Amino acid sequence: MKQKLIPETSFCGCCRKELPLEAFYIEKNTQRPDRYCKECRRAASNVRYYHVQAAEHTHRYPVITETADRALRMALIMHAWQVVKESVARKRKRLREEDISSH
Numbered sequence: 001m002k003q004k005l006i007p008e009t010s011f012c013g014c015c016r017k018e019l020p021l022e023a024f025y026i027e028k029n030t031q032r033p034d035r036y037c038k039e040c041r042r043a044a045s046n047v048r049y050y051h052v053q054a055a056e057h058t059h060r061y062p063v064i065t066e067t068a069d070r071a072l073r074m075a076l077i078m079h080a081w082q083v084v085k086e087s088v089a090r091k092r093k094r095l096r097e098e099d100i101s102s103h
């Protein structure tokens, strides 16, 4: 009969704290509290979100210094340098034009 008693607290498998059931999500299928408390669930999903973001960032902008292939690394550096040079040139051109039109 003891098993029928609904416990009012549960241990979180992550932070190992004994917490009231309100601190846990209740699984719909089993009607049992989640293994991890809400706080830890939230922290875990934040970590996952961070990792996804980091992975996407790495994918879009390969880290030049970590690129193994030396030729590719040089090409990337040259490309980055070219982009900077072009943007500086564009800025200068615009400033010149603004200068001319204001006189």
Ligand SMILES: [Zn+2]
Pocket: 012, 013, 014, 015, 016, 017, 036, 037, 038, 039, 040
């Ligand atoms: Zn926890």
